[in-house]
Amino acid sequence: MINGVASKIFNPQKEGGQPVIVTQQAKSRVVPFRGVLYGKDKKAITSKVKVIFRLYNSQSDGKPLWTSKTWDITPNANGEFSLILGNKDQGDIPIPANLFYENAALFMGVAVGGGPETDPRLSLPSVASAAENPERSQVPIVDWAPHADLLRGYPPSLLANPNTIPVINSEGKLILASPNAAIESTSGEFSLVGQTLSIAALNGAVDLNSNVSGGTAINITAPNLSSGVLLYGNLDVPYTVADLIQLAAQGKIKFSVDANGNIFANGDFKTLGNIEVGGQVQLGSYSAPPVPKGIGSIYYNSTGGGVYVWNGTAWIQTLGFTGITGPTGPSGLQGMTG
Missing domain, CATH: 2.60.40 (Immunoglobulin-like)
Structure with a gap:
């Protein structure tokens, strides 16, 4: 008392x-x-x-x-x-x-x-x-420190900058105002989960960078997808000269598809199936016989004019122009080659 x-x-x-x-x-x-x-x-x-x-x-x-x-x-x-x-x-x-x-x-x-x-x-x-x-204590626990609006020395902020505590705004958004903002996990698996997930860059590129040294760097799966499209991309700009996709190795483009659907491949194309063409087929043009890829290799000779096939030991002209020395055609020895 x-x-x-x-x-x-x-x-x-x-x-x-x-x-x-x-x-x-x-x-x-x-x-x-x-x-x-x-x-x-x-x-x-x-x-x-x-x-x-x-x-x-x-x-x-x-x-x-x-x-x-x-x-x-x-x-x-x-x-x-x-x-x-x-x-x-x-x-x-x-x-x-x-x-x-x-x-x-x-x-x-x-x-x-x-x-x-x-x-x-x-x-x-x-x-x-x-x-x-x-x-x-005679009175309730209260904070009367000079910076009582801080949490462990850090102030809350709706537009979070370095050394501030992000606050979710009235629209449910978490905004990071730092020019080099990042959310980083230092161990374990980091997940972004939502009913739907959108990633947007308002004024720049979206970079996906994996630091693995083996295995799969980027894996896209949809285990429950029974119809529709696994991966879709769209260019809305008309008459664009941009590519739909580019794949490169050591800075050199190895594969690309432009906005018109034209495909460029800087390497061999191998398929176990058939190739169906709705337009023309243009063979590679050489002024001298190239090193064959194997039996059945075909090339066009731009010097003498003609299509040659490698039979395993030599290049044999199969399609040529007129001439008695050319392969036989529909009209015989003197006709156009076929």
Whole structure:
């Protein structure tokens, strides 16, 4: 008992209340308070009594930084009471928020029934001290540090830059405003999961970079796809000269398909099936016999004019122009070659 007032911890988490956290943006704040009133006979006071609360930055002297209204308090049968100091809705004087981040410590004086204040004054604990020693707390756990709007020193931000905490905005978007923003996983598997998933670059390319040294670098699967398309790309710009796809090795293009469907391959084309052509077939043109790829290789000789086939030992002209030395054609030795 201190001059008829004994303080009792008010734990907002257990009592269902929510303490108001001080931020530098707030102009005022409130402090939930719970206490117990006793008389000199050590019995609980249950009748109405007037109480005034004051805040100081010193435990024993100094002028009050804030003074409440005169509260008319009617304790319960155990002398207990609770109220919210600084609550304008209850006619109290708002507590300036700057008191909590401009002072290293705050202390509360309580005067009951027009008598002197409690001695010593009650200390408003910090978050850490109150959480570690709840039995010593006389007021709820609140944060009155100079940067109480920070989380471990980092401020929240709807447009997150370095050293800020991203906040999801009212549209459900998480926006990173840094010019080199990245979300990085340092171990294990990193997954992006959604009912549908969209990746868009508003003013640049989309780069997929795998650092594997073997196996498959990029794997696209659709185990439940029974119809439709596995991979689709579209160019909306008409008359474009862009390629639909380019594949390169060591910086040199090996395969490409342009917007008109023309295919370029810088290498051999092998198939186990048939090749069906709806237009012309143009053979490679050589001025001298090339090194054959194997039996059945075909080339066009641009010097003498004619199509040659490799029979395994020599190049044999199969299609040529007129001439007695040419292969036979539909009209005989003197006719056009066929």
